[in-house]
Amino acid sequence: MGIFKTMGLREIINASGKMTALGASAVSDEIADSLRKAAQDYVDIDELMEYTGKVIAESTGAEDGCPVVGAAAGIAIATAAVIAGENLSLIEKIPDTAGIRNEVIVQKGQLVHFGASIGQMIRIGGGKVIEVGQANKVEKEHIEQAVTEKTAALMYIKSHHAVQKGMQPLETMLDIAQRYQLPFIIDAAAEEDFQKYIRFGADIVIYSGGKALAGPTSGMICGKKQLMTACRKQYKGVGRPMKIGKEGMAGLITALKQYPFKSSNTEQQMERMTALCRKLEKIDGLRCSIKQDEAGREIYRAQIQVDENKTGFSAEKLLYLLESGNPAIYLRHHYVNVGILSVDPRPLLPGQEDSIAEAIINIISEGKKK
Structure with missing residues (x-):
């Protein structure tokens, strides 16, 4: 029973x-065993955080990684990282980012509800959402004309919830981000290929640990080393109430090591x-x-x-x-x-x-x- x-x-x-509402995934015996063993032991959390980041990097081909409690937390933490970096004074101000570079550009058809609002996750991280275009049609000019000195990042939502037609492709967003030297973030929460978007050239990619990976309730951010260091630093600020525990990290590590054999x-x-x-x-x-x-x-x-x-x-x-x-x-x-x-x-x-x-x-x- x-x-x-x-x-x-x-x-x-x-x-x-x-689905998150039904507990996402039923994990394998090996993952369940790692959760149990972690729950019954002690570890330096900062050391475990960095080690987990290395495993994430190995699995995704990224320079580094940051474990999170879920992909939604990953959006908030990644947003905070591109705004505040490693500056502790700014980290402690988030989500109050008035007067600093804080705008995150997202195509209108991708500002979806996944159980909560994508826009709200960005705002929790201190971002000001700049939605561009219309719900069923976005032109390249919409994105380019939204870039200002306040732009902190461009974000692309890869999801079945998002409008699939009429949006500008990843290539367009990446091109604009690179031309304006802005971080390009991809929320790929339920995607199955953990290396595709890093190879593509994204600066930050966010995945769920409990969906395609079939791990425990968890998530991961991967990308450029400096940005991943900034992501981990957000645990001194907005990341604190959404921190991932030792059990989640242990289970995530086991799931990542199993994934190539699935x-x-x-x-x-x-x-x-x-x-x-x-x-x-x-x-x-x-x-x-x-x-x-x-x-x-x-x-x-x-x-x-x-x-x-x-x-x-x-x-x-x-x-x-x-x-x-x-x-x-x-x-x-x-x-x-x-x-x-x-x-x-x-x-x-x-x-x-x-x-x-x-x-x-x-x-x-x-x-x-x-």
């Missing part, structure tokens, strides 16, 4: 992805989702197909189109009933407003796709009897 079930909490079948299991994903679709398509009013992740990652989900006129249930109602059960089944619901639900195979335990199909079929069958 799982630990949360012993507390009287509902069992969860997570088919929505590596398989994306693409074929297995597609096999499991194809089997799920075959079962669901026997129900009148359900259409199921396999779709690749919106942001281009090697993730293949089952996409379920719900025809309310035939099933008797809207996608919203079906989602509600699934989440209300025990076990509670959480599907991916970014497009529930247009009748689409998705199943992400990555967090599913063996056989849970069968439980999902059975639950959906039972709900619709019972509804038709009434």
Whole structure:
């Protein structure tokens, strides 16, 4: 029996992805063991912080790294680092940065809500958000014309939450940042390739430790050595209330060392989702197909189109009933407003796709009897 079930909490079948609201990832035995051992021992935190930074650097190809408690904290700490650097007096003033270089340029379609606001994370780090362009269209000129003597950095949000069409590509942002000698920050929280953006030329890249990495609740910043030193220095300021502990760092290190040996299991994903679709398509009013992740990652989900006129249930109602059960089944619901639900195979335990199909079929069958 799982630990949360012993507390009287509902069992969860997570088919929505590596979602913070559901605890992100279930870690491997090796990572869990490192968490336990770290919790039962002592260490000089500054030394562990620097050692973790070296492991992050080895894994990402960056000059150095800084562990954080999550990618959201990484945005705040990275923002503070480009504004205050290693200047302790400025570090202690953040988020009050009036009168100093503090503007962070972000494309309007990328100022999204990921469970909280990207803009708020920047402001916590002392940044003044300068959003450029429109929600569905940004021109290169929008970005260039926003650069002033107050600009501290350019930031790009690589996320399925962000608008994918009409935004300027990474190449444009990097070119502008380099021409104006400004730091270029990429929030790549859920991305799977930990070396891609450093090779690309970014100065700072932020990742979650609990998503693609499948580590504990944690995150990492990687990039130029001077900037990473500045990131670690923010723990004397705004980073203090969001500090990562010894357990998080130990688990992050173990996850990073395991990552090169992980398989994306693409074929297995597609096999499991194809089997799920075959079962669901026997129900009148359900259409199921396999779709690749919106942001281009090697993730293949089952996409379920719900025809309310035939099933008797809207996608919203079906989602509600699934989440209300025990076990509670959480599907991916970014497009529930247009009748689409998705199943992400990555967090599913063996056989849970069968439980999902059975639950959906039972709900619709019972509804038709009434």
